[in-house]
Amino acid sequence: MSALLAVLRYGRPVAPRLLLAVLAGVGAAACAIGLAATSAWLISRAAEQPPMFALMLSVTAVRAFGIGRGVLRYAERLAAHDAALRVLAELRASVYARLARLAPAGLAELRSGDLLARLIGDVDGLADLWLRVLLPGLAAGIAAAGAVVLIGGLLPVAAAVLAGSVLVTAFVGPLAAAAVASQSERSLSPARGAMADIAIETLRGAPELLALGALPQALASLEVTGRVLADAERRSAQGAGVGTLVAGLAAGAAVWISLLTAIAAVHAGTLTGVALAVIVLTPIAVHEIVAPLAPAARLLPGLASSAGRLQDILRRPDPVCEPASPARIPPGAVGLRVRSLCVRYPGACADALGPLNLDLVAGGRLVVSGVSGAGKSTLAAACLRFLNPSSGTLALVDGEGATHELAALAGDDVRRVMGLCEQDPHIFDATLADNLRIAMPDARAEDLEQALDAAGLLSWVQSLPAGLATAVGEHGARLSGGQRQRLALARALLANVRILILDEPTEHLDERAAHAFVADLDRIAGLRAVLVLTHRPELFPVGSWPRGPSITLPHSGL
Amino acid sequence: MNTHRRLLATAHTATTALGAAVALGVATALLAVVQASLLAHAIASTFLGGAVTASLAGTLAVLAVVLAARALVAWAAEVVAQRVSSTVKADLRLRVLTAAASRGPALAAERSTAGVALLTTRGLDALDAYFGRYLPQVALAAIVPVTVVCCLVLVDGVAALTVALTVPLIPVFMVLIGRMSVARRNRRWAMLGRLATRFSDTVAGLPTLRAYGRADAQVAILGRVTDAYRSATLETLRVAFLSAMTLELLATISVALIAVGIGLRLATGNLALETGLFALILAPEAYLPLRRLGAEFHASEEGLAAARDAFAVLDARVATTPNGGVSIPALLAGIAVEGLSVEQSGRLIVAPADVSLVVRPGEVVALTGPSGAGKSTLLAAILGFTTPTAGRVWALSADGGRVDITTLDQGAWRACVGWVPQTPYLFPGTIAENVRLGAPAAGAADVADCLERVGLIEPDANPDRVLGEAGRGLSSGQRRRVGVARGLLRRAPILLLDEPTAGLDEAAEAQVLAAIRTEANRGAAVLLVTHRPSAIAGADRTVAVRWSATTTPPEGGQQ
Structure with a gap:
């Protein structure tokens, strides 16, 4: 519940809109109650056959209430939805911004299916907190309080009965429902998560499952997971109606007890006969308005766990400590100096890399080789400040030979100086140009073409009917592995960095292309310093790679 | 309504x-x-x-x-x-x-x-x-x-x-x-x-x-x-x-x-x-x-x-290839690809363009060609995932007969094919479970044997080691080798491998290539997509795959 309260603060920026929604809601509810009360009075009074003018005011009131309800209800719904969607946008942006600080090292253990469920499901689901719980609850509560005051003027006992029954509907019903629901949510929530995970795994691995003939087994376990979920849902169905049941019984009791006390009061002469129908019929209208609160309250435990999961993301500690007052990045060409560097992933029990020493001079070239698993990609992550070293230092070396430790620099600044072309680069579901412009948002078409040319992709792009505007599909599905790699290289070249880290740059190139690329790399890289991480150091011999010393990582056995 | x-x-x-x-x-x-x-x-x-x-x-x-x-x-x-x-x-x-x-x-x-x-x-x-x-x-x-x-x-x-x-x-x-x-x-x-x-x-x-x-x-x-x-x-x-x-x-x-x-x-x-x-x-x-x-x-x-x-x-469920239901030749003896072209939707290119090849049991044939030439698409066509625009894939039988694979029962055909994609998808679970995916009945010893043959040895690749989502915990080279082990364990008469040695160092590559050769010697027909010279050198023949901008077939083919 504390997580829910924490989520409420996202409503603050749209407070006026929320207030408007509550006011319109109170108006609509008041019209409904007013219609019931005035028409009951009108009929009772009319039965006494008074002169017609004595009825005119109530006739007008009945008609006004009849029209007002629909109009106010429309206004309430629009205002509430507008406000709720705005709150969600705020929340979604905050969650994303937090994820952006945590990725990649701080999110390692989250499965992508679950992460997706968190982002979309939890944020969208919280709309119900406003639309179905808070706003209607407030409106119904205020209107019901008004009705209690009105009845109180006529017959205090009946008012107490009405107030009691409304409180039971609004609190006892939901509490009973919530107790049942939180019990079922405990079994439902893991079942739902398991379902989301297995669904996304099966779909992602479908080609192999199909080719290996393993799809039937996968579908069988999918069915089992689905059945577990369905069983959990069915078990929670009995609880589903508890709130409705309590609300129904409370409404019935209110009408019945009101009638009983009112009959006695008429006899005792403490209540006029005209008011009798008002006392009995008003509770029906009031309960019609508070009844939807019971099913709404059933949402609370689910909303609380959604809010809790979001809070978990929002409060997760940074995987990398940023300096409080970052030092300035040195101007001009820089080199890289690494001393006794050891790196360990959060939660791991052994170092993935190190200890390592290396020196890359400004504008220089350096090859770091090692077998798969030796920690090459870990080195790249540490250089980009995605991971903290567990010991040792990384530092930039400026033209005067002064060192600037990365730990004292802001991560974003470091990444403006050092760029990485990853081994398995992420290609976005967008056009070729969009994918390139991630590195340089204001790049002109010529810049893009130049980068593509350097990466050896230009002639292919030009042969495409849509050229740079070609959409590449989810994860670059419409590109071959080699094309994805080259696109990522072009992207890395486009970013105006001073040190370029290439993680297995020749990976998806054929032999001739790999040699041509290595021969060309010196020209492509120009004045940038280049750090190549490869398991094939023989491709970078001293002859074709003018200033290229080489360091070999020992097999650390990640 | x-x-x-x-x-x-x-x-x-x-x-x-x-x-x-x-x-x-x-x-x-x-x-x-x-x-x-x-x-x-x-x-x-x-x-x-x-x-x-x-x-x-x-x-x-x-x-x-x-x-x-x-x-x-x-x-x-x-x-x-x-x-x-x-x-x-x-x-x-x-x-x-x-x-x-x-x-x-x-x-x-x-x-x-x-x-x-x-x-x-x-x-x-x-x-x-x-x-x-x-x-x-x-x-x-x-x-x-x-x-x-x-x-x-x-x-x-x-x-x-x-x-x-x-x-x-x-x-x-x-x-x-x-x-x-x-x-x-x-x-x-x-x-x-x-x-x-x-x-x-x-x-x-x-x-x-x-x-x-x-x-x-x-x-x-x-x-x-x-x-x-x-x-x-x-x-x-x-x-x-x-x-x-x-x-x-x-x-x-x-x-x-x-x-x-x-x-x-x-x-x-x-x-x-x-x-x-x-x-x-x-x-x-x-x-x-x-x-x-x-x-x-x-x-x-x-x-x-x-x-x-x-x-x-x-x-939208339409079988990518018609499911003929013809039974597999009793003595399957490799595959033949004849004039196969696939028009890539949305790209207006044909990749592969007019490729023909034959792989017999005991042979390792290397498929080469520039990125985007359609090498992976060719494998997909053999698996029946892609319908070719032109050409056919034949299942050859030992008595000299041949059957168009589109007329075969799809599941039975795939049961004859081992496939190692470029980026094998590893499911959450143990390494052994992943290797056993295509051969659920295989024993622990067989699994360990396949892992060892591709150079994955303990403690790195303990078969009981639990992997995270998409093989998290293994390097990409290790993931690829788990994929190869998975393909080997199938013991299928036809083995298709897509860049199985990419990302591997020389020693590991040599091990994987040796394991593939052993499969061929066992009688499998092996088709291997690769860029690597050592893999090409180790193959019996090389077939170059190319793409073309039009549907007219380019020259070239078997070298």
Whole structure:
């Protein structure tokens, strides 16, 4: 519940809109109650056959209430939805911004299916907190309080009965429902998560499952997971109606007890006969308005766990400590100096890399080789400040030979100086140009073409009917592995960095292309310093790679 | 309407739900009538007749029972509907996932896997509202107003006429306005799907975005997308709520008119108070289910849209190749590819273009060619994942015969083929479970043997080591070798490998190549996509694959 309260603060920026929604809601509810009360009075009074003018005011009131309800209800719904969607946008942006600080090292253990469920499901689901719980609850509560005051003027006992029954509907019903629901949510929530995970795994691995003939087994376990979920849902169905049941019984009791006390009061002469129908019929209208609160309250435990999961993301500690007052990045060409560097992933029990020493001079070239698993990609992550070293230092070396430790620099600044072309680069579901412009948002078409040319992709792009505007599909599905790699290289070249880290740059190139690329790399890289991480150091011999010393990582056995 | 009917036909339990909803609707309607007459009698006889509590004891007792019964009926309706919804969802979910997964690689090219996964979880949950609230309300809306009009006719013709004239107007208006909002509603759902894809893509690419300092800029972009989503949703709602307003207006104004009418007739002495009260209490009951239906109609819209989307996935299930059902040659002796070309949709290129090759048992044939030439597509065509634009793939038999693979039983054909894709997908679970994927019956010793043959030895690759999502915990070279081990364990007569040694150091590569050679010596026909010189050198023959910009076949082929 504390997580829910924490989520409420996202409503603050749209407070006026929320207030408007509550006011319109109170108006609509008041019209409904007013219609019931005035028409009951009108009929009772009319039965006494008074002169017609004595009825005119109530006739007008009945008609006004009849029209007002629909109009106010429309206004309430629009205002509430507008406000709720705005709150969600705020929340979604905050969650994303937090994820952006945590990725990649701080999110390692989250499965992508679950992460997706968190982002979309939890944020969208919280709309119900406003639309179905808070706003209607407030409106119904205020209107019901008004009705209690009105009845109180006529017959205090009946008012107490009405107030009691409304409180039971609004609190006892939901509490009973919530107790049942939180019990079922405990079994439902893991079942739902398991379902989301297995669904996304099966779909992602479908080609192999199909080719290996393993799809039937996968579908069988999918069915089992689905059945577990369905069983959990069915078990929670009995609880589903508890709130409705309590609300129904409370409404019935209110009408019945009101009638009983009112009959006695008429006899005792403490209540006029005209008011009798008002006392009995008003509770029906009031309960019609508070009844939807019971099913709404059933949402609370689910909303609380959604809010809790979001809070978990929002409060997760940074995987990398940023300096409080970052030092300035040195101007001009820089080199890289690494001393006794050891790196360990959060939660791991052994170092993935190190200890390592290396020196890359400004504008220089350096090859770091090692077998798969030796920690090459870990080195790249540490250089980009995605991971903290567990010991040792990384530092930039400026033209005067002064060192600037990365730990004292802001991560974003470091990444403006050092760029990485990853081994398995992420290609976005967008056009070729969009994918390139991630590195340089204001790049002109010529810049893009130049980068593509350097990466050896230009002639292919030009042969495409849509050229740079070609959409590449989810994860670059419409590109071959080699094309994805080259696109990522072009992207890395486009970013105006001073040190370029290439993680297995020749990976998806054929032999001739790999040699041509290595021969060309010196020209492509120009004045940038280049750090190549490869398991094939023989491709970078001293002859074709003018200033290229080489360091070999020992097999650390990640 | 079609979607409604199809949804109700989804599970036989849905029919039960409909039956239960009707029964509970009839009960609700009768209880409402009895409640109104009891209340009217008690009020009128106290007010005008001066009846005392004792004389009304019978009325009050029956009233208490009726009020309690109404609460119980409402509860029962909800429980039944919720149970039905769970069954229908489980059924639809499994069918959609089966259909989607059966399409293999074709799925990712057309729809986002994240989108389909969202549909089968949160999307289908929207059906709860459809079955739990909308369907019972439809039954009430059909039964209660008719019952109310019938009862009112007996006591007050004017009130009956008012209700009878206004109630039918409500569905008419709802249908009219509903029609208007259908297109917008579909657009909204499509937009939610796009938002899901966008989020999933952005979150998956966060490391890349951060490396380029663009992660924060995405906040603004996502903000814009979310904003567009909000305005589109509001636009839909503005119209959708209009139908709700019409309904509310008609319902409340009618009740007001009835109340005023009764009041005036009472004042002139043309009506008895008890009759007037009965009509006044009963009339709103006629509109209540329709009003609730209006609210539930919009609550169930997402569920209906999700159902439509689910049916679209089900309907799109077309086998990528016709499933002929011809049996596999008894003595399978390799494959032959003849003049095979595949036109890449959306790229206007043919890749591969006119490739021909033969692989016999015991042979290792290397497929080479520049990136994008269609090497992986060729393997997909052999597996039956892709339908070639031209050319054929033959399964050869030892007696010299050959069978077009498109006429074969697809499952049986794939059982003869071992396939190691470029990026093997590793499932969460142990390494052994992943290796055993294509050969569930294989023993622990066989698994360990295959892992050892590709150079994965303990402690790095302990078969019982548990992997995270998509093989997290292993380097990409190790992941690839687990994939190779998986392919080897199948012991299939035909083995297709897509860059199995990419990302491996020389020692590991030599091990993998030796393992592949052993498979060939065992009698497998091996087709190997590779860029690596040592892999090419180790092959018996090399076939160059190329792409062409047109459908005219380029020169070249077997070297």
